[in-house]
Amino acid sequence: MQGLAKGIIMALAAWATGSAARNINRSEDGAAGVCRRATAGWVDDVQTKLVPKLSKEANVYLPGSSGFDDATTRWSALQAPQVNVVVVPNTAADVVETVKFANKKSVPFLAYNGAHGALTTMGKMDTGIEIYMKQLSSVQISQDGKSVKIGGGTNSKLVTDTLWTANKQAVTGTCECVSYLGPALGGGHGWLQGHHGLIADQFLSMDVVLANGSLVTLNPNSDLWWAMKGAGHNFGIVTSVTIKIFDIQYSNWAIETLTYSGDKVEAVYQAANDHFLTNQPSDVINWSYWLNNPGADANKPVIIFYIIQEGVSAVDPAITKPFHDIGAISIEPSAGTYKDLAGWTGIATDSPPCQKSGLSNPRFPIYLETYNVPAMRQAYDLFAAQANIATDFHNSIFMFEGYSNQGVKAIDPKTTAFAFRGDNYLAAPLISYTPADSALDQKAANLGLQLRNILLQASGRQELHAYVNYAYGAETPQQWYGSEQWRQDKLKALKQKYDPKGMFSFYAPIA
Structure with a gap:
């Protein structure tokens, strides 16, 4: 699939069956390259067996078409799934027909939305059908x-x-x-x-x-x-x-963005514990990043600390004063609406972290009850040594998310498969780099795992709590979904009932 000639010109082949016209987008010579030839039988059957059953607005893309490239490009290039055919459904019935076709042909399938999942488990899909959900938008x-x-x-x-x-x-x-x-x-x-x-x-x-x-x-x-x-x-x-x-309830929101040098790690996260751990209001959020900003520090990552508040035009000074007293490099207040939050925190649609630029982006999440301040120093020193501006990992970010949790903790944890309602902070190093070879992949994994392990050991827990949406892929089902035996038994029983053949097995599989 990756070996197709760069200069292939896309040609459009359209079929009409009954009153519906359906499109397959393919390369000029009508072939789909090496991938198609390796599985020629079922790929050929897509045109004759699947396309006639799809709605006229559905699309099918083969390798060599621009639609295929757009639909299969992922946010993280590390161990990305490989597919032979992309089906873009326009109705729920199109999804039904595609899954039935895949089952009949014993072909794996995987649904794509934004393609931001970065788990290495998805790399186990080395052939099959992508179901690209983009047109089911409403x-x-x-x-x-x-x-x-x-x-x-x-x-x-x-x-x-x-x-x-x-x-x-x-x-x-x-x-x-x-x-x-x-x-x-x-x-x-x-x-x-x-x-x-x-x-x-x-x-x-x-x-x-x-x-x-x-x-x-x-x-x-x-x-x-x-x-x-x-x-x-x-x-x-x-x-x-x-x-x-x-x-x-409130259309106005405010934020203060505080930038600190790395020598402030202890002071910043002690203040976070002191002022947010047990009494964080439901309308206040704190986030922070460790990242390289040569304009603020040419040698080491800085700490970007956000304090966000709902329903105000400026964050309450009683909340910000302890963080001002630490001594920031800069303090930037902003006011706006809920719709500004993503832009303020660097995760808007046009922000760098949202771009699919061919980088590998593994993450290594861990939930925490509290920040262990000495461990934060140890983790920062390792991150600064191996992910500073002069290294292969200079685009990396260490993320710390401190949401208000009253609404989360108010719900009985036994009522959902999400298991970690008792935790207060979500931390995750994101080791971002240009792909090169397996040695660099392993080096990145080692760094991410070391950083996470520092925090895990300091937490006093034996069991890792890992947010499945940020997961690396090497974690266990117990670490994704909770280690209680009843949870694991319930998940496995439901899996056996609804997916006994393991068709949904590429994203953080239960077993």
């Missing part, structure tokens, strides 16, 4: 204004923007460029979780294509409902979901 607010139905391929920013114009909002992921459902199926953190809980906690019903190709509607009375709220990637392709929405 946001339909109910007549009573209490819920919204969201298409399975809808981007988070579209959800936020559409609801905002109707004076509504919902818990979505923080990053604008990701899909709504990708984070949600793993639990999903968001700016509003202090009020309402995780993204998955907002689910009211969903339409799901199961492993056998059947389309079902799930609700809280379904036995699979529990699993979809934290381990949903393992059980089906969600073609639409209906969620709770809320009136906008």
